[in-house]
Amino acid sequence: MQTNNSFDKDNLKVLLLEGVHPIAETIFQKDGYRNVTYHKTALSQDELISTIGDYHFIGIRSRSQLNANVLEHAKKLVAIGCFCIGTNQVDLEAAQNKGIPVFNAPYSNTRSVAELVLGEMIMLLRGIPAKNAAAHRGEWLKTATQSNEARGKTLGIIGYGHIGTQLSVLAEGIGMKVRFFDIENKLVLGNAEPVAELNELLSTSDVISLHVPETPETKGMIGAEQIAQMKQDSILINASRGTVVDIDALAKALEDKHLAGAAIDVFPTEPKSNTEEFVSPLRQFDNVILTPHIGGSTQEAQENIAIEVADKLVKYSNNGSTMSAVNFPQVSLPEHDNRHRILHIHQNRPGVLTQINQILSENNVNISGQYLQTQGELGYVVTDIEEGSSQTALDKMRQIEGTIRARILY
Ligand SMILES: NC(=O)C1=CN([C@@H]2O[C@H](COP(=O)(O)OP(=O)(O)OC[C@H]3O[C@@H](n4cnc5c(N)ncnc54)[C@H](O)[C@@H]3O)[C@@H](O)[C@H]2O)C=CC1
């Protein structure tokens, strides 16, 4: 059990990795967090293990793997910020078991991905990547063969979430017909049409674009069998996660000329830094657009993400609010001016709230507000109390069975 009291910001250490937009550092510093370490790259597993124990907050993007082993060494960690959408790089359950909320930016880069995919789709339908590559070699491929307008073509979107829906609207704007497959019932935008079976979507679309998260179900979702279902001369785009598409199966389909082209932004194994070689069987194909996982890498998106996630971390640190945490009970909290606030994180079992209130009552502590939320195995009780014997009460609350951690905000 951890025994932090109200945090002295001077002693709180923040580690920002993977070149998150520098405005994140500014936000921490402006709020009085002076101990911010900034790295342009990700850290290896060994580096994370030897470093993470010093830090109270960590900010990462999609490369840093915060698995259970790394989190085991995160003795002081209070919260994790994923400065991106995907949180599959973090063992969310291990973080939850340690009472560490994980925050992300669920919307900020969605437009950037949708715009990239729209552009790639138009380019691929015209056969531009191959013609461009040929021109760079001095070849002149002036032909209309396999060069098509997007207007009237069918775009099949797999995963009709924040990105999928925006792409849907943009694609309809240039006259495409949009169909989609999602495991949830979704509000349909424009004239898009839901399709009940993945295979039906695959076999009727001119372009397939993937916008699903990485989950056990989406891993390997598009393999040889699914690609075989796709129309002859159709196009596959993946800007979701590298594990969703079997790259060897895709390479074979391109070799066999079953597909007219592809655009791939995410890969099963991605270089850890810009100095490492990118290795992929897709490098040989002129008709494949290969991008280095930059779907969300625009100035606009990165700045918005940095503001959003840094604000969430600072708010959790200063005020205890867990709104929009992805693995944690969500509690939206008012400011606690002139009051002390006790945050109690515990295993979700009966009787904890009663024991908390019993302790407060026995210590003559007056409760001015209380908030309780549970999620799965975790319970989060926030109690605003009048100043006084809060420290004694906190010490006693830490003895309640099932307590994971507790801290006080002055
Ligand atoms: N290339 C890049 O730089 C970026 C990649 N991404 C990736 O894109 C993914 C999607 O992002 P958003 O649209 O914002 O997420 P979202 O959560 O809004 O949408 C995902 C959709 O996929 C659906 N889904 C989940 N499992 C499915 C399955 N097995 N079959 C069909 N549909 C399924 C969900 O119901 C949901 O509607 C992220 O999880 C992330 O991995 C996100 C941002 C940037």
Ligand SMILES: O=C(O)C(=O)COP(=O)(O)O
């Ligand atoms: O937001 C996401 O999920 C992404 O894939 C973007 O990742 P990145 O921040 O570019 O490492």
